Amino acid sequence: MINIEQLSVFSINPYKNFLYESTFRLLVSLDTNYIPLGASIDGVPAGAIVGWLDQKAKIALVVSIYVSKKFRRRGVGTALLTAMADSYKKSEADEIKMTFVSPEFPEGLQAILKKLGWSEPAPFIHTFKMDKKIMESPLIRYRKLGPEYSYLIWKNFSADEREALKNQKWYPHNFSPFRLDENEIDADNSLILKYKSEVAGWLIVTPEDEETLFYHLAYVREDLQRLGRLMSLFLEAGSIQIAQNKYAYAAGRVNAKNTRMVTFTDKHLKPYTLKFETSYESGKQL
Numbered sequence: 686m687i688n689i690e691q692l693s694v695f696s697i698n699p700y701k702n703f704l705y706e707s708t709f710r711l712l713v714s715l716d717t718n719y720i721p722l723g724a725s726i727d728g729v730p731a732g733a734i735v736g737w738l739d740q741k742a743k744i745a746l747v748v749s750i751y752v753s754k755k756f757r758r759r760g761v762g763t764a765l766l767t768a769m770a771d772s773y774k775k776s777e778a779d780e781i782k783m784t785f786v787s788p789e790f791p792e793g794l795q796a797i798l799k800k801l802g803w804s805e806p807a808p809f810i811h812t813f814k815m816d817k818k819i820m821e822s823p824l825i826r827y828r829k830l831g832p833e834y835s836y837l838i839w840k841n842f843s844a845d846e847r848e849a850l851k852n853q854k855w856y857p858h859n860f861s862p863f864r865l866d867e868n869e870i871d872a873d874n875s876l877i878l879k880y881k882s883e884v885a886g887w888l889i890v891t892p893e894d895e896e897t898l899f900y901h902l903a904y905v906r907e908d909l910q911r912l913g914r915l916m917s918l919f920l921e922a923g924s925i926q927i928a929q930n931k932y933a934y935a936a937g938r939v940n941a942k943n944t945r946m947v948t949f950t951d952k953h954l955k956p957y958t959l960k961f962e963t964s965y966e967s968g969k970q971l
C-alpha cells in the first residue's frame with residue numbers, strides 16, 4: 686500500500702536519496718513555502734516530491750519529483766503529484782506547475798503529466814553560456830554607439846542618481862534594477878547607459894558561480910529600444926569582463942514567449958554558445 690506523508694527535518698533522512706543536495710538544504714532551512722512529501726510502500730521509502738509556493742502569484746511549483754527505479758509504474762508518482770496538488774490547493778494556490786530542462790527529459794515524466802491532465806509541455810526559458818568567442822561574432826558591429834551615448838559602471842552610479850531613478854516611472858517594474866539586492870549585483874560589470882547625460886537603460890550582471898557571470902537584466906528606454914543598443918550594452922559589459930579576466934563565462938536567458946529575443950538569440954548568439962538549454966513548462970489549474 687502506498688502511504689504519503691509530509692516530511693519534516695526529523696523524518697526526511699530516509700528520503701534523502703530522492704532529493705538533490707540543494708533541495709535538501711532548502712528544506713532544512715524551514716521555509717514553510719516548501720512542502721516535501723514522501724511516499725512509502727509497506728514502510729519502505731519509494732519516492733519523494735518537493736513543491737514551493739509562490740505566494741504572490743499563487744502558483745505552486747514542483748521543484749523535484751523522484752520515484753525509486755524499483756518502485757516505478759506502481760502509482761507512486763501519481764500519488765505524489767496528486768497529494769502535492771491537494772496540499773497546495775488547501776493553501777490557495779490557483780495553479781501547479783513544473784519545469785524541466787531538455788535534453789535530460791526525465792523518462793516517464795511527460796507521460797505521467799499527460800495522464801494527470803497537465804498541459805502539453807511548452808518551451809519556457811532558453812538558458813545559454815558563452816565565452817569570449819562571442820566577441821568574434823558579427824555582432825561586434827553594435828559595440829560602439831554614437832557620441833550622445835555613454836556608459837557608467839554600476840559602482841560609480843551615485844546615490845543621488847539612484848534615488849532619482851527609483852522615483853522615475855518610465856521603465857516597467859519587472860525590469861527595475863532595484864528588484865535585485867545591492868549585494869547581489871556585480872558592481873564592476875553592471876552598467877548604466879546614458880543618452881544625452883540622462884539614464885536611458887542598464888544591464889545588471891550577477892555572479893552565478895566562481896567562473897560565470899549571469900547577464901541578469903537589461904532594459905533600454907522605450908523610445909530608444911532597438912536591439913542594437915541592448916547589444917552594445919552587452920558587448921561593453923563583455924569587454925569589461927574579458928579585461929578583468931576574473932570570470933571565464935557569461936550566462937544569459939531568454940523567455941521563450943519573447944519571440945523577438947528568441948529569434949535574435951537563435952540567429953546571432955546560438956552559434957557562439959558553449960551550452961544552450963531549453964526549459965519546458967507544464968501545469969494544471971487547481
Ligand SMILES: CC(C)(COP(=O)(O)OP(=O)(O)OC[C@H]1O[C@@H](n2cnc3c(N)ncnc32)[C@H](O)[C@@H]1OP(=O)(O)O)[C@@H](O)C(=O)NCCC(=O)NCCS
Nearest residue numbers: 749750751752757758759760761762763791793794796797
Ligand atoms: C516520472 C516518474 C516520477 C513516474 O513515477 P511512477 O511512480 O513510475 O509513475 P506512476 O506509476 O504513477 O505512473 C503513472 C502513469 O504515468 C505513465 N508513465 C509513467 N512512467 C512512464 C514511462 N516510463 N513510460 C511511459 N509512461 C509512463 C503511465 O501512463 C503510468 O500509468 P500506467 O503505469 O498505469 O501505464 C518516475 O519515472 C521518475 O522518478 N523518473 C525520474 C524523474 C526525475 O529524473 N526526476 C528528477 C527531475 S525533477
